[in-house]
Structure formats: structure tokens, C-alpha cells
Amino acid sequence: MPSLGLGRLLTRERVDPTARRPRGAGTSTFWIFSIGSATLLFMGWLLPWFVRPTSSGIGYSPMDVVSSAPTGIGTFLVYLLGIGMLVMVLSPFAELFYRARKRAVPERLDQVRVLIAVFGLVSTVVVFLLTRVIQEEQLFGPIDAFTITDSAVWLTMVGYILAATAYGLRGWVIRRPTTAFAALALPVGILLPLMFHQAPVFILWAAGSLGIYTLLALGLNVVVGFAGLLDLGYAAFFAIGAYTCGSLASPKHSIHLPLWVLIFLGAAVASMFGAVLGAPTLRLRGDYLAIVTLGFGEIIPDLATNNIGKLTGGPDGISSIDQPIVHLPFATINFGINKEWYYWSVLLVVIVVIVLLRNLEHSRVGRAWVALREDEVAAAATGINTTSTKLLAFAIGASVSGLAGAFYGSIVTIVSPDDFSFSVSVSILSIIVLGGIGNITGVIVGSFVLTFVIFWMLQYLNEWSATLGQTINVPSLGNIDYSQYTYMIYGVALILMMLLRPGGLIPSRARQIELTSGGEEESLAAVQGIA
């Protein structure tokens, strides 16, 4: 009905939401660049340096490269690459400088960076040819499948390629951030267990902490992020999944089901409990709901501790959980020994879960959840059955958690009530808040960052500090016991995070806008005068 004379009104409107952000140095470019540079630094220089490889060879850390001081075109190029890298890493500061002085970022800065990026890509290829094909000099030590992910120089170059590519394709990255993220995260994710000399502890971290917590965070994101129901007892469903796995794949009850069956069973049982918990909380919202879920989160581990029905093994839990052994025509994979297979299995499940959850998010179900989160009363008046929609969110969130639980039981082979305490629920919640509530990409980044900090960095901080002390000649750095400060560091990180980027690392679009002005909420039950 354009005959309503609305045209005049519309043309006056200054906002054009369909307009694209102009290509070039905008806020998004700045962030891509900062994140890219950080990745580069992290991968190339910090990782190998922090975790000093045991089988120290030439080229494993930047220090080695410098001290071995070989000469040749390859080395020269590597030095040039280093300078280029520094320029790339520092250039966001130049951008900040211009912005602080409220002046436009000069076009030339952009051109210089493109040049450096192109140069870096070309010289990386040249260096590769020089060292691998022509074997000009043994700059990088012996190279086999694994050293590529361990050598500082090679990692630097990979980082360089990633950063430069991201920068070169920035227009595309800004338009399709999700695809770009997937393109970056997938190879890194697949290669992850090859890092750190394939140290068993690292693989265990990658599978048991990173993989599992990513799943948990994805599941909780459905409940908290999509449907807006604050759940503080989410670890309960994790426990249910893990105990399902423990009970049905261990000598405890002499049942031995395969893992792939168990993950479905764990998911099914947990989602049932999700619906059961959901039912009495339907009238509640916000703080009240949080308290009820908190109670549920306390009850489940307690039930397990009390060895209810002699099913759960009391405080000791269930041990000797089966680990799958897969017989293939060409090889036999024992998950207990080759733990990277756990990681890859979890990764596969994570990818499948992400795809399915994204489907849901962009379907009628996802819309109903968001509508519920935004305004329950209006949702009901628009024909949405708030009861079944909430229950569905609880059940689906719980099922992902149950899936994670089943994997977890199998990976660590022992489940006990202590593994599912309140702090687990809090960690999962922190992950999604830190990563960006309601944004799947943010949740993945959040779980990487937080599990790395909690379950890896904080465990090895003492070692790293000692290494740093040796390197810069301050031996007293090796005497600090960081384990005392674990939760302090964690807490400070969270506080800083919330102050600097309250929407999370990668905030959802809604969250970004919401932060500029508060929203109000009201429960349907309160309006109806029932609760």
C-alpha cells in the first residue's frame, strides 16, 4: 500500500540500514587487524617460547634462530619478515593514534600494509623454496610433519599468511565474518593436537577441556543466549551425561556400550532431565529462575555423592570407563593411547552441533526463542506457546551438555561428583559471557580463551615464569607460585574483560546495540498476576 503517502516520510529518514560499510579502514578492519596480529604474535613467538620444547633443535624458538645466526638469503628474508611483522603488529596503534586525535587514518597506511602483506606472502614462499627445495641452509632444523606446527619460524609464517590473507580479504571478512572465522578456525582446530610436540597433556587439554567446554558452552548458549533463560546449574546435565556414560560403559554394572551409542544416550537422558527441570521453572524468569537452576545444579552432584540406588558409586564415582578401540582394515585405533582421536571425534561432534544449532537459530524455533527473550508477553500474544518453547530450549541445551558429558566420561575414564561442582557451571557461563552471549562464533572463541587460561596457562604459569626468569636474567621469577593466584588472575581477567568489552570478545549485533541503552523485561506470569 504505497499510496499511503509514506514515501515523503521515508526519504527524509537519514538512516539507511541497507547501506554497506565502506571498504577500508573502519572499526572492523581495525579489529581484524589487531586480532590477526595478535594471532601472529601468539602462534609464532609466544607459544614456542612459553613451552620450551623438550627436544630442542635449531629454529624451535626465536632465541634459537637468533643465536644460531646463520647467513644466507633465507635468513635475510626471515629478518625482513620480522621487521614487516613488527610494522603489521604496531600499525593498529598508529590507527589508534589517528583516531585519538580525531583525524582520518591516511590512505597510505593502508597501502603500506597491503604492500607488507604481499611482500610477506611472497617471501614466505621464497623462504620455503630456499630451505625445503634447494636446502640452502639448515635454518629450521629437520622438518617433518610435526615440526611445522612446533617451529617458531614456521608458525610465524603460518600466522603471517593468516594475518595477511585476512587483511587482503578484509572486505570479504567484514561482509562474511562467520565464513571467514570458519575458514580460519577449522585448519587450526584440526591441527591443534599436533602442537606442543604432541605432548599427551596438551592433547588431553585439547580434547577434555577445550572440546568438552566448547560443547558445553554451545549448549548453554541455547538456553541463556538464545532463549534468555539464566541457568546456573548447567553442570547438572553435564553430570547426567557423564554418569550415563560411566554406568553403561564400565565394569560398574558390567555393561559395555560403545561410545557412539552413549553420546546419543547421554544426550537423550540429559534432555529428558532438562525438560523435567524446565517444567517447574516455566513461570520464573531472571533471578528467580537462576536460583532454581542453581538448586538443581547442587542436587544432582549430591545425589551422586549419596550413591542413590547404588547406581553412582558415591563420592568415589565410577572408574575404569571404557575407551573405544576401533579396528579399521589398515590400523587399530585405541582411543586410550592415541588420545588425539578423542580430540578429533569431539571436534567432529562440535562441528555437527554448530551446524545444527545454527540451523535452529535461523529457523522458526530460533525466532521463537529470541522473541521469548525479548518480550515474553508479546511472544504469547503473537501465538507462541511460551511453555513448549522454553521447554524445548532447556531440552536442547541439556542434550548438548549430555553429549559432552558422555565424551568427558570416556576421555577421563573416571567420573565423580566433584567434577560437576558449581564452579563448572560458572566457568561455562563465563565462557559465553566472555565470548559474546548469543553469538556462536563468540562462544567458540570464548571457550578457547577461557579453557586455555584456566586449564592450560594457569597450570603452567610457574614453568613459563621460570623460563622467562632465565631468559631475562631475573631468576626470582621462577620462585613465584602462581597456583595460589589462579582464581585471582581468572577474576581480574573477567573484570577487565567486562570493563573493556562488555559485549564479549565477539558480541552479537543485538548485544552491541543493547549495551548503549538498557532493556526492560517482564514475565508473562507477572503480567497475568499468577506469580
Add this chain to the structure above:
Amino acid sequence: MALIEVESMVKRFGGLMAVNDVSFVIDTREIVSMIGPNGAGKTTAFNCVTGLYPMTSGAVRFDGHIITGQPPHRITRLGIARTFQNIRLFSFMTALDNVMVGAHWWMSARVWDSVVKSPRARADEKRVEARARDLLEQLGLTRYAGSYARELPYGLQRRLEIARALATQPRVLLLDEPAAGLNPQEKKELMALISRLRDEGLTIFLIEHDMRVVMEISDRIVVLDHGVKITEGKPAEVRSNPQVIEAYLGQGAAERMVDA
């Protein structure tokens, strides 16, 4: 033919009689307005009809069937859609998504279809999106399809709320003060829209304070004061009714107007 019949509706909040024994009938393809001073119980009556408030006593019939006690979403699905006095859009959903939520209940994709994005879900989604875009176009909102509801100017938010209500495929549209906060031009457009909707077969029931709008478009007017229906009739009758004038302007004014 009576589409909505309200029979002795009573709604009590503690000691307050918000709606006291109110009965009225709305016929198919009629535009009925409910007016009355602030606090007369108009919105409460609305909420009782749409199931947001449980009624203390009384009954509401829709198309001959009693709908009292049904949950709000079921009443919407029967064909009663509404807008709210203080616009209740889903602020952080796009205009398009807001309208598509209205189509939620009659979409055919099951949860499993949505999870695996089955052909049925895709087709369903496509069909509903086309319909939603059509609705947005009809209401002159095409340009804002991709913006968040809260980014829309106020007048267009009211429009979007109507679009969302229309997406539920209603037979009756309940509008709670649709002209509030609109400028004269927007009010004119609103009246044109309401008449057009009625011409297309919809029944309209609205609460409105703007007497110009009410008098111009209403077929009948129901007047509430202090929870009681004081009169009902055609605009001309209501306008000259001393009780109505008294309710709005006070007793003295009513006497003076009758004298004059």
C-alpha cells in the same frame, strides 16, 4: 453476525474493580472503539479478551465458542491479534523477523525439520519470508526489513506492530491506542490503513483517546468509566451523551454543555 461477545466481564485486582460487569458485542467487519478516561479499565478489558489476564468472572465468546480461560497464544491462534499501548516489539529482532514471528504458529516445519534444515523447512521459511516481506511492503516498511525493531522511528514501530499482528492471520485486530504519539499525517495514514483492513474483511476493535480518529472511523463506540460501561452507540450518539461528557470533563461541564 456477532464475532466477539463479552458477557458480564469482571476483573478485580485486590480491592480494585478494574472492569465491572461489562458486556458488549462486536460484529464481523465492524470497527468498534472503546473510549473512556484514563484508568477506566479499557486496557484491562483488552487483556482479558486476549487471555493475558484471567477474568474474575464473566465470559468471552469468539465466533460462538467460549474462549475464557484459554492461554494467550491459543486465543491468538483462534484469530484474535493485538497490538500494545506501549509498543511491545521484539526490539533486537529485525523488522522482518518480527513479522515472521507472527507467522510462527501456522508454519508447518517441525523442530526436526528446523534442526536439519530439511527441504520442508526451507520451503516453509521461504514461503513465510515472502509473505512477511509482502506485509512489510503493504505497510510501507520494506526499507526497514533488515533493521532492528528498536531502530525504527516511533510511528513506524506502531506500524510494524500491526504488521506482526496481521502475520498471525487474524480475524479480529485489537489495537490499543494505535494513534498515540503519531503526528497528524501519520494519524491520517493510520485511519486509511484501518479502513482498508476492514474493507479486506477484518474486524477491528480499538482503544483510542484521539476523538477525531475515533469519531471518524468507528461504526460503534463503547464508553467505559471506572470499570463500568456507561454507554454504547454510534459516534453521533456518544458524542452528545451527557454521561460521556461528564466522565470526560466533570459534572459541571456536562451541565453547562447540556444547557448550552
